[in-house]
Amino acid sequence: MRLHRNLCFAVIDGLHQIFNEDEYADKVIQTLLKRDKRWGSRDRAFVAETTYDIVRWKRLYAEIAEVKEPFNRDNLWRLFAVWATLKGIKLPDWKYFTNTPTRKIKGKFDELSKIRKFRESIPDWIDEIGSKELGEDTWTKELAIQNKQADVILRTNILKTTKEQLQNILFDEGIETEFIKGYPLALKLKERANVFVTNAFKDGLFEVQDASSQLVAEMLDVKPGIKVVDTCAGAGGKTLHMASLMENKGQIIAMDIYESKLKKLKVRARRNGVHNIDLKVIESTKPIKKLYNKADRVLIDAPCSGLGVLRRNPDAKWKLEPQFLDQIRSIQQDILQQYSKMVKSGGKLVYATCSVLPSENENQINAFLESEAGKAFTFVEDKKVLAHKSGYDGFYMALLEKH
C-alpha cells in the first residue's frame, strides 16, 4: 500500500480532534470524509479505518512510540508510524518519518503483547473491573473480540419489504448480503460498504442495527394495537423495530431526556413509513407519572457504559471515567424504580443495556426485584450476550412481568 499525503493529514487532524479536543470519533470521521469530494470509496475507507485503528490501539501505540498525552502533532505522526510499521506498510521519506526505528517498534510490540492491558489497549481501571466482574478468562476473550472490526448488520423494515426482497434489491445495487440464523430480520453484509447512499436506505427499506440489538424488541413481545412506552428511545433504533412488529397499529410513546435525539427519530420514522409514534421529551417527572399503570409494554434501553459495543465506539474506553460508571449505575436503578411504574397489571417490561458488566445488568435486575417497586414483578428470563460467543455486540436484556 502507498500512503497518500492528504489522506494521512486527514487522519492526523482527526486524531488531534479526538484525543486533544475530546470530540467523538464517529462525528469527527463523518466530517473528515466530507473534506475532499474527489476521494473515492477506498480513500474514505483508509481515512475512517486508520483513524479508528489508531484510536482503538492508542495505549499500545503510545507505549511503543514512547509518547505521552496530550499528543502534539509530532507525537501523532509517531503513533501513525507505529500503525503503518505494524501493518507492514513502507514509510515514505517524509520528514515526519525520519529515523523511525522500525525494528524497535516490532520488538516492543512483541514484548508488550504479553501483557493484556497493553495488548488489548485498555485503561487499567476498566481492565480491573472487567476481570473482577466477568472473570479473567471471559474478560480476556471479550476484550480481544472488542478490538476486531464489527460486521455491518441491517434490520429489514417489514412495513415496506421482506428480507428476501431486500436482499435482491441490495444485490441489484451492488451489495451482497446473507441471512443470519436466529435473527429473523437481519441481513449481514458480505463486504463493508456505505449502505446509506443506497436507494433502498433512502426508501426506508432497512436500518443499520446490530444483530444483538435486534433481540431486544423481540423479547418485549409487542403486538399490533397495544400501548408501548419506549422510555430511553434516543434516536429510536428499537422504537422503529417495535413499530414494524406492531404493523403501525397501536401506540408507541418514545421518550428521552434529549430533544435532539428524538428529532432524529422523527426523521427516521418518516423514512421508515412509521406513524404510530408519539414523541415526549422528559423535562420533569410529570409525563412519567401520567403514564403510571397505563402501558402494556415498557422498554428501558438504559444509558450504560457501552462496554459491549467498543468495537463500534473504540473511543468510549478513553472517554469513560470511574465516577461516570458509578453515576450511570445509580441512574439505571433510579430509572428502573420510576419507569417500571408505567407497566399495567399483566404487562411486560424489558430492561436492556449494551454493557457486559453484571453490575449494570443482572445485579440491577436483582436489586430491583428485591426492592418495594420490584415486588409487583416476576422475573421471566434474561439474555447475557457476550460478543466473543455470539459474534455480535455485547448486550444484556431481561424480561419481567407485572402481576
Ligand SMILES: C[S@@+](CC[C@H](N)C(=O)[O-])C[C@H]1O[C@@H](n2cnc3c(N)ncnc32)[C@H](O)[C@@H]1O
Ligand atoms: C442506550 S441509549 C438508547 C438507544 C435507543 N433506544 C436505540 O435503540 O437507538 C440510552 C438513551 O437513554 C437516554 N437517557 C439517559 N438518561 C435518561 C433518563 N433519565 N430518562 C430517559 N432517557 C434517558 C439517553 O439520552 C440515550 O438516548
